[in-house]
Amino acid sequence: MRITVLDFGSFLSYSPHGASPDIDQAREVMKIMKADQYLEKPQILMSDWIAKTIKQHLDRLPFASLFKENTILVPTPGSSLMQANSLWVPHRIATALVNVGIGKKVVACLVRKTAVRKSAWSKPSERPKVKEHIASFSVQELISSPPPEEIVLIDDIITRGATLLAAANRLSDALPKARIRAFAAMRSIGNSSDFVSLSRPVTGTVQYRPLKDDTIRRP
Amino acid sequence: MESIGTPKITTLAPKELLGPLNDVERKFAPSELFTVGPMEIPLPRPRVSIIGSRNASPEGLAAAAQISSALSKKGVIIVSGLAEGIDTSAHKAAIEQGSRTIAVLGTPLNRVYPAKNWQLQREIMNSHLAISQFRVGSPVQRKNFVMRNRTMALISDASIIVEAGETSGSLHQGWEALRLGRSLFIRKSIVGNPSFKWPRKMMQYGALELRDPKQVLEVLPSSKRISQITVQI
Numbered sequence: 001m002r003i004t005v006l007d008f009g010s011f012l013s014y015s016p017h018g019a020s021p022d023i024d025q026a027r028e029v030m031k032i033m034k035a036d037q038y039l040e041k042p043q044i045l046m047s048d049w050i051a052k053t054i055k056q057h058l059d060r061l062p063f064a065s066l067f068k069e070n071t072i073l074v075p076t077p078g079s080s081l082m083q084a085n086s087l088w089v090p091h092r093i094a095t096a097l098v099n100v101g102i103g104k105k106v107v108a109c110l111v112r113k114t115a116v117r118k119s120a121w122s123k124p125s126e127r128p129k130v131k132e133h134i135a136s137f138s139v140q141e142l143i144s145s146p147p148p149e150e151i152v153l154i155d156d157i158i159t160r161g162a163t164l165l166a167a168a169n170r171l172s173d174a175l176p177k178a179r180i181r182a183f184a185a186m187r188s189i190g191n192s193s194d195f196v197s198l199s200r201p202v203t204g205t206v207q208y209r210p211l212k213d214d215t216i217r218r219p
Numbered sequence: 220m221e222s223i224g225t226p227k228i229t230t231l232a233p234k235e236l237l238g239p240l241n242d243v244e245r246k247f248a249p250s251e252l253f254t255v256g257p258m259e260i261p262l263p264r265p266r267v268s269i270i271g272s273r274n275a276s277p278e279g280l281a282a283a284a285q286i287s288s289a290l291s292k293k294g295v296i297i298v299s300g301l302a303e304g305i306d307t308s309a310h311k312a313a314i315e316q317g318s319r320t321i322a323v324l325g326t327p328l329n330r331v332y333p334a335k336n337w338q339l340q341r342e343i344m345n346s347h348l349a350i351s352q353f354r355v356g357s358p359v360q361r362k363n364f365v366m367r368n369r370t371m372a373l374i375s376d377a378s379i380i381v382e383a384g385e386t387s388g389s390l391h392q393g394w395e396a397l398r399l400g401r402s403l404f405i406r407k408s409i410v411g412n413p414s415f416k417w418p419r420k421m422m423q424y425g426a427l428e429l430r431d432p433k434q435v436l437e438v439l440p441s442s443k444r445i446s447q448i449t450v451q452i
Contacts, residue, residue, distance in 0.1 A: 012450075024441070025445065028440065028441050028445050029445065029448060031438070031439075031440050032440070032445065034400065035399075035400055035401070036241050036243075036400070037238075037241065038238060038239040038241070039445070039446070039447065039448060040444065040445075040446040040447065041446050041447040043239060045241055049448065053450060057452045060452055061452065078425070079425075080397075080423060080424050080425035081423050081424050081425075082424070083394065083397065083398050083424060085243065085246060085398060086243070086397070086398045086399075086400065087241075087243045087398070087399055087400030089400065114423075115422075115423040115424070115425075118425075118427070121427060121434075197451075198448070198450065199450035199451055199452060201452065
């Protein structure tokens with residue numbers, strides 16, 4: 001495995017557990033994002049809102065350094081296979097970011113060739129392992145020459161980071177010289193008492209644990 | 220096929236009924252929708268489709284009623300296609316629960332299919348909501364039901380297939396729900412039935428095994444829409 005520690009940034013946060021007005025609101029925002037629905041005021045797609053809000057505050061966001069002028073954005077596939085013309089939220093977020101001038105272009109070169117269990121519906125012990133994720137990905141489209149120096153994987157939600165770490169390693173096999181990092185629009189907070197607010201921009205790491213073939217995300 | 224007279228029909232664009240649609244949702248959305256019934260517009264939510272075979276087993280019919288009742292008690296609006304079997308069971312259970320239901324028809328609103336659901340359709344038009352994408356007077360064709368199934372997926376925040384064979388029209392709705400990124404649940408006993416291939420295939424594309432109606436509640440949006448997000452950075 002080429003990459004055992006992956007740097008990531010994320011913008012929003014939510015907790016799948018607990019109940020309070022703030023937790024409920026963040027969970028609702030997560031559902032709007034997962035469907036890329038319109039917000040009412042202003043009437044704007046959630047993916048566009050994310051991109052526009054990041055753009056507006058980019059100089060104050062800790063993950064700003066992820067995005068350089070030459071950065072290629074690679075959307076991360078979901079856990080399932082995908083039909084043609086399906087909703088692919090990470091791709092929509094990546095496209096929205098490029099549309100506001102964040103990143104050079106979107107290259108949808110990673111695909112799932114086999115489905116893996118959905119982490120959100122699995123017990124922690126039954127979640128797909130990193131090597132299982134890696135085996136399920138393939139790189140379909142070669143990124144045009146010269147090879148990119150900077151790649152940021154884009155995902156909608158980061159939980160433990162196993163998907164992103166596996167995607168980074170699959171990409172790194174194809175593009176060994178590129179620096180690969182990751183960005184997720186939302187970070188899942190497992191323990192609701194650790195939830196602070198919807199807006200919680202951070203940078204952090206996803207670290208591989210070889211003995212368990214899993215990952216630890218910090219923070 | 221029975222006629223139900225000429226009810227008072229409202230014509231709406233999909234975005235008037237459902238709110239603005241993204242491009243994936245617009246792909247197979249009808250250009251206009253016709254409605255009869257007192258339910259408020261845009262539609263309240265959450266909305267869940269309960270669908271399946273016309274020739275359902277007694278176990279399937281009971282499961283449809285049980286799932287419909289359980290979700291209705293939690294304020295979910297039950298969407299179905301007014302067909303015989305699973306659809307009828309789902310609509311009736313919602314009504315018996317004192318909850319609300321939406322029938323999405325494969326015929327124009329002045330027609331009834333199957334004829335024996337005339338009274339149920341009338342009750343839904345009087346107290347709930349019936350929707351069709353087919354203008355009164357347009358011919359009833361087989362392909363209409365496929366189009367209706369896609370529309371039903373669009374109207375629903377999640378869909379549940381209770382029982383369905385390899386050629387069931389419900390599978391069209393299942394595939395469309397997956398394409399739209401909406402949750403699709405398949406009842407556990409169907410997933411475990413070795414004579415069906417479609418559940419395992421759909422699960423590779425993101426469908427989930429339904430073990431308990433509570434799973435559905437977890438993925439549904441709240442009845443209150445978030446109009447605005449404020450972030451402090």
